[in-house]
Amino acid sequence: MTAYSGPVFDMAVKQFTVIADYLSIPEDVRPRLLMPKRAVTVSCPIHRDDGTTAVFEGYRVQHHLTLGPTKGGTRFAASVDLGEVAALAIWMSWKCALVGLPYGGAKGGIGVDPSSLSKRELEALSRRYMQEMIPFVGPHTDVMAPDMGTNEQVMAWFMDTYSMYQGRTVTEIVTGKPVSAGGTLGRREATGRGVAHLTRRVMNDRGIDSNRATAVVQGFGNVGSIAALELHRMGVKVIAVSDHTGALHRPAGLDIPGLIDHAAAHGSIAGYSNELVFDPEDVLTLPCDVVIPAAMERVIDARVAANLRCRIVAEGANGPTTPEADLILERRQDEIFLIPDILCNSGGVVVSYFEWVQDLQQLFWEEEEVMRREYQILDRAFDRMVMRAARDKVFNRTAAMAIGVDRVRGAKETRGLFP
Numbered sequence: 001m002t003a004y005s006g007p008v009f010d011m012a013v014k015q016f017t018v019i020a021d022y023l024s025i026p027e028d029v030r031p032r033l034l035m036p037k038r039a040v041t042v043s044c045p046i047h048r049d050d051g052t053t054a055v056f057e058g059y060r061v062q063h064h065l066t067l068g069p070t071k072g073g074t075r076f077a078a079s080v081d082l083g084e085v086a087a088l089a090i091w092m093s094w095k096c097a098l099v100g101l102p103y104g105g106a107k108g109g110i111g112v113d114p115s116s117l118s119k120r121e122l123e124a125l126s127r128r129y130m131q132e133m134i135p136f137v138g139p140h141t142d143v144m145a146p147d148m149g150t151n152e153q154v155m156a157w158f159m160d161t162y163s164m165y166q167g168r169t170v171t172e173i174v175t176g177k178p179v180s181a182g183g184t185l186g187r188r189e190a191t192g193r194g195v196a197h198l199t200r201r202v203m204n205d206r207g208i209d210s211n212r213a214t215a216v217v218q219g220f221g222n223v224g225s226i227a228a229l230e231l232h233r234m235g236v237k238v239i240a241v242s243d244h245t246g247a248l249h250r251p252a253g254l255d256i257p258g259l260i261d262h263a264a265a266h267g268s269i270a271g272y273s274n275e276l277v278f279d280p281e282d283v284l285t286l287p288c289d290v291v292i293p294a295a296m297e298r299v300i301d302a303r304v305a306a307n308l309r310c311r312i313v314a315e316g317a318n319g320p321t322t323p324e325a326d327l328i329l330e331r332r333q334d335e336i337f338l339i340p341d342i343l344c345n346s347g348g349v350v351v352s353y354f355e356w357v358q359d360l361q362q363l364f365w366e367e368e369e370v371m372r373r374e375y376q377i378l379d380r381a382f383d384r385m386v387m388r389a390a391r392d393k394v395f396n397r398t399a400a401m402a403i404g405v406d407r408v409r410g411a412k413e414t415r416g417l418f419p
């Protein structure tokens, strides 16, 4: 019996089983690696603007404490539940270990649609959530960051709330803060830049000329919009994008800077153009060179995987591909190169790590330094994944996850089992 359930948690378990089989991890050792160390559920009451009281359920799951503090984002979305948060925490562990960060994985969230709250209500809920979490987090225990539905402002409220209770400013309690509140240059762009950087590497390796290449991007939040912008700057034609309101398609390429301005002003891509409106269901399977899922989990299922007409899948989102779809993508790996999520979107947590280090030292870096170090870490992890996949003739996701799982397993073995 376990407290965790749901399709996303089941997916994390299935993925882990594939890796554990490949690494021949004994059955009795598997739960020690897979099952989260701690899970906290809190109820967060706030005053609504109309004078009523509303209570929202919040979660934080800390997957393992073996390598250092836990690290991971906080998601505000109606769909958030304990099982989803646990799966995302587990993936954070493999991600941090793959790129060599001294962290275990964590994730948190609140089951709320943030667009249903006024700014005052959002601030009240963010502050109350952090206040409820104070006994369980800390700069050397668990460090939060943004995820879907949260942003720099929410991180500033988290940091301020924690700091007020400590009686001093503790910038290192969260990452992804505004630069004006102890954040680092380059964090906001880090995930999307990393996705684009790795995509360019694969395009170069496969002889795809960026000036002739086309891409589609699902999701136009922080990750999708920056990835689209970076590709656009490389000369790639971004022919379709979608978000929760719909999709736009223009075979000659969309004006990504213009679309970003529109989304910043209106909160989504809705209303940008009537002529370019397209069915969001068909975005991922458009013929193109690069498909970037940068929104939700489980959007590439077996049907979509069989119908993909691209040469690269760059997973900006966490868990966008189901295990059933993985079997199909594995069969199609000569045709389609997969950059798996835990590598592809790891630029975000890599630069979060830089932010934490800078806050601890109170020594701040130039943006060029942040980007240079980010790309160096991504390139090394990419090389390791490709070498492992070639050596053992395994799928890219298997290779990437195995490197992460192996590192956690090695640390647990060396430290031993207490008492």
Ligand code: GLU
Pocket (backbone or CB within 6 Å): 071, 072, 073, 074, 143, 144, 145, 146, 147, 148, 175, 176, 318, 345, 346, 348, 349, 350, 352
């Ligand atoms: N939420 C992001 C992720 O899924 C960033 C986590 C972090 O920066 O700690 O990787």
